[in-house]
Amino acid sequence: MTTASSADHPTRRDFLFVATGAAAAVGAAATVWPLVAQMNPDAATIAAGAPIQVDLTPIAEGQDIKVFWRGKPIYISHRTKKQIEEAQKVPLSSLPDPQPDSARVKSGHDQWLVVIGICTHLGCIPIAHEGNYDGFFCPCHGSQYDSSGRIRQGPAPANLAVPPYAFLSDTKIQIG
Amino acid sequence: MSGPSDFQPSNPALKWIERRLPIFGLIHSSFVAYPTPRNLNYWWTFGAILSMMLGLQILTGVILAMHYTPHADLAFKSVELIVRDVNYGWLLRNMHAAGASMFFFAVYIHMFRGLYYGSYKEPREVLWILGVIIYLLMMATGFMGYVLPWGQMSFWGATVITNLFSAVPYFGESIVTLLWGGYSVGNPTLNRFFSLHYLLPFVIAGVVVLHIWALHVAGQNNPAGVEAKTEKDTVPFTPYATIKDAFGVSCFLIFFAWFIFYMPNYLGDADNYIPANPGVTPAHIVPEWYYLPFYAILRSIPNKLAGVVAMFSAIIILCFLPWLDSARTRSSKYRPLAKQFFWIFVVVCIGLGYLGSQPPEGIYVIAGRILTVCYFAYFLIVLPLLARIETPRPVPNSIADDVLAKSKGRAATAASVVLALVLAGGLFAGSIQNAKAEEGGDTPPALSWSFSGPFGKYDRGSLQRGLKVYKEVCSACHSLNYVAFRNLADPGGPGYSEAQAAAFASEYKIKDGPNDQGEMFERPGRTADYFPAPFPNEQAAAAANGGKAPPDLSLMAKARSYKRGFPQFVFDFFTQYQEQGPDYVDAILQGFEDKPPAGVTVPEGTYYNKFFPGHAIKMPKPLSDGQVTFDDGAPATVKQYAHDVTTFLMWAAEPHMEARKRIGMQVFVFLIIFAFLMYFTKRKVWADAH
Known part of the structure; x- marks a missing residue:
């Protein structure tokens, strides 16, 4: 026109x-x-993703449990002295995703490691207490994480994520 | 779509594609250069409106299928979750549900237009028959879609319609069992209906392509009914027809939006907010309004097989129309007798639609029979006869002559089309409202509600008081399954804070589990929990309440209605009156009388209620003065309780009403401005053509 x-x-x-x-x-x-x-999570899904509380008393030293929060598996590991020491003394320069162990646990609760159990490579679930680093081993593509959930070997680019959580008491945490 | 195109794109990339797949040439010749008669009126824009509606139904349908669960136990609930929890789910569902009605409304206008202007006559017979096939497919799709929400009307509609096939001699029962996938309508039926409901729209789209292909081979008919002969008779499709269609579409959207945002339940049936119950048939089974004329024909014939045959014949006969009407003159404009009979036929169809919504008794049956005869007589007697005896007026020599002859009185067309649309829509669509039972209950008085009308909002104080009444009185027997504690803090709700909702929830004990030991346990409620039901299951609820389980209250305010009657339901369309449900609930709560009127007895274990259909209600008088005390000083009377708890139940049934009306107002302002812009743009574009 x-x-x-x-x-x-x-x-x-x-x-x-x-x-x-x-x-x-x-x-x-x-x-x-x-x-x-409309594709975003609906109100019921968001409400169901509210924080959850987990009682830590039944978890013995060296044991770990898996709980679900927002459909994601959360590993809660009660670490042994050996695991804590290993995690703390690794030189940061040798890590692909450098992060001190203290940044991955709550201070004063060194024995508790809480991480989202989803491999940062392509989303498989790593197996606890396997691999060469006393931590996690992902069977899909061979990524290995240490006792602090940090990536040590394999194709994964980053450490296992730490979910938002807080200690309500020495034996109870709230995730979310 | 007719022959190779001489279209040559200038862009080298387009040229490269065009040599290998001449798709741009196809689009150009079909929708740009395609010559369209210059005298088309606005009735011709319904082709574009229907294309848009098909696209919109497929789009919203695909989206709804992302959230819907086709399972007999979950379907009803999943639809409620769509409406309550999915982002804009209420909007999408209203669009799809009202969209089906709008689709049929537009297709009826499209068909009547074809009938009036003789668009089925040589050489457009195949075009017309393809249209009838599309219409049949639409009916099947619409019917199966209506079954999916799995409410009472869905279930019983499915039962009645599938039972039509049981009229087939010898094989009837086997065919019906095959359709059901069981011994009755059930989960397999729902599953296959969902599958087919998803499939058929794409089949329709395929037949639409054939329909348009046939149209572009024969060329469009036009109000004068003479073929285009020279270049002067036509204008290129783009921009002339495109812009005119776009204006027609924008006007239609205004009409459509009225239903989506303000009258979402006007076209539906209150019974469909009651979950499917294979043990109880609703008092009056009525199909959606667009099937009513054929439903009336079915019921007019007192023989099962003959009724079914008549009903299907009423549609199939359209296929033979090109040969039943052998008159040479196409357009009824030049056929004085045919024009009158056409309008009589329109009235017959609307009359059949009205009768289809009425109970099949007395005068309605006789009137139905007369109109059924008229319907068939129009095709089998009137049209063949007129072709032989009628003397048509002379038709114009060419389309150009026709345009010159009436270049006046054009401006009024658009306005009159819109007005006719709204009027006809209100009349036709509203007839469904008439279907409500009239079983000797007094009519509840129409009350004034804060949430009525286009600017209606829930009264927060009333919602909070209503919640208190529900919690302290109703919840002893009635569940509220679809309302979660978190909803109490939702915008447009009772106006509590998150913390208040959490505190409210924590007062409830919620059953959870199993825990690590495999045992169920109780814990305080969280905001994500739903109001717990007073009884563990329906049998327990029935056993504790004299044999009849108290119904869930989540949808009560939308699941009850009463007859508004003609012409009230027409006015309701314009005044946006949607509050039959609340009026009824409020009336029931106040309608108890200690002593039935003289001469009336109610059975043992029931109570007299003035407004309950049949007057004998199982629920004892639930509210009495002073039973609940309000903190805000509102009077502790039954009248106040009834008003507040009804307001609360309306919110429970329609939690996004405020957002719906607010967004509706924005959409309306936009659409009206847009329609004006389109109108002036269309005039500017067409200024060159006249």
């Missing part, structure tokens, strides 16, 4: 076409929003 002359001198007609086109674009964008937003 736009001719050479009207391009130089915008006319009322051009304004009308641009306004209508713009309104159509705004309407289309506003329509797409709910069509995409």
